[in-house]
Amino acid sequence: MKMNLLALGLMMCSFFTSFSQETNSPEFGKGLFNLMGKDSTWSAKIAARMQLLSSTTWTENSNGNYTDPHFNALIRRARLKFDGFVYSPKLSYKLELGLSNRDLSGGSKYTSDAPRYILDAVVMWNFYQNFELWVGQTKLPGNMERVISSGNLQLVNRSLLNGQFTLDRDMGIQLRHYTHLTDTFVMREILSISQGEGRNITTGNLGGHQYSGRLELLPFGEFEGGDEYSGGDLKREKNLN
Template identity: 65%
Template sequence: MKSPILPKVVLCACLCIYLSFLNLNAQETNAPKFGKGLFNLVGKDSTFTMKVGLRFQTLATSQWDADNGLSNQSTSMLIRRSRLKFDGFAFSPKLKYKVELGLSNRDQSGGSYYTHDSPRYILDAVLKWNFSGNFVLWFGQTKLPGNRERVISSANLQQVNRSLLNSRFTIDRDMGIQLRHKFNLSENFVVKEIFSIAQGEGRNVTRGNVGGHQYTTRVELFPFGEFTSKGDYKGSDLKFEQKPKLSLGFAYDFNNDAVKNRSNQGSYMYINGTSEGSSAEFYQTNISTVFIDAMYKHKGFSFMAEYANRDAKHPFAKNSDGSLTGDEVQVGNGLNLQTGYLLSKTVELSGRYTNISYDKNITGKGAENQYTLGLSKYIAGHSLKVQTDVSYTDIGFNTNQLLYRLQVDIHF
């Protein structure tokens, strides 16, 4: 049963941990500059560190149907995200960790029988072991190495939120193991590789692993060297790269015997008249997803492009007797093109075009096109910013929508 007081309990627990560390005479407890965490802890014997951070986003939206003028207006305000973050190293600087907890309703949504009917508080809980040279082994729950836009933190986005491509094709978070490595082809040319084996069910699943496992590999090429301050995974060129920087990414994901209609995301595909519960039966099929993306930055100008394709061996879900269930894998393509230019060090104008083209013969859905114009005011970089954008969407070329958003983001 969901507990309305649990977020308060979590916050109190964090405060108690902090006070306990103080009582244990931690060697160093200092408040860093704004945007670099609430406080940092360093153990007396320097065998651990912990940085604690907090952020939240307040979002207001207005939406209209644009078919017959601007009609059927709907408005809303909500805390879109609210997060607590902990990171540092344990025992050795070669063993790092990250924990991120989601406290808003949107962060916790998705509770079901398979997540033990509980809110999904844990976003990330992962260990990162640099066991040799440039090899790092990750173990735990975190984002899979899929599309670039998903891996960019929601705190560092160029516009109010991610594109339709991400919402339709992302492989998001899962529990598993990732092996990461990088090397230099030349003095400036850097190559990074990632290989992941995950459970294939999405985050916070507690009741078994249905179907097979999920395998993801990603390669990134940096022909002009690495970006300043990991800028290849941050929106906007706030560092004003003095030399052109480019990152090209290629990822392939294979989910063996997947039971959800969007690989490890979306809805479970039930068969034989069963539904959620211990007696549920699932349709299983192999789902493959391909991502190709790029990030370019130079002197305040940025450009990001992403392409996604999802395919399935047998996309139509069938019962044991061969009859169709009415569910199907969301097979198709997505394209996202996004650019921005900093008019000054703190003001940026951005634009985005997104196209979603499902296979209409399988999904019965028409194409979606979305055009977004955004304006951002960076008061303290991504740590404190005000962002607004307006989007026009046509769905199947017969339904048109207009969306306006305003968001304030603060990041301690």
């Protein structure tokens, strides 16, 4: 029995050693695994993220004193993300799952009483020059604070203003394009037609569609490493004199 367990342990060690040698391990912040097909016809990156949040509230009485402190701590976000391309880098995909209670937001009759695990499930096709077609469920082209990934926010939560006016995610298609008006001036246009019911809706569609768009003007060019979609200036942009 001991010999069988020892043999099994050696086989598992050999398997994980060979797997770790084949996997291209990325640097910190670039995912858990980066996989590439031998013929370079597909790729996959696996990443995970979690964010914790704690808060304390007090009650102010008539004398101006604060009493009855309440403390709360929770897993604000817990995400699994998969992205890469198939056949060609021009045909890419993204799948992101939310695992925390705040990510799931509970089931309802509109989601067949199922948790809303899927955040993003979208295919992106660069079909001609600077034109790209997105099909699936993903963020709509709304305000800047909303399109910034939660992993790139400066704080854990977005503002109350965003909570009132956000477009969030929906199922539909998006047409994206960018052009260089000058050597530095970049213009991006995004048009979207979506179902208008929110994410993971299976029944109860009220009919009609939601139309949204976004125009981005970058007169000084793109930011370092896409830092325009970051809540803080982590790349330390150079001054333009």
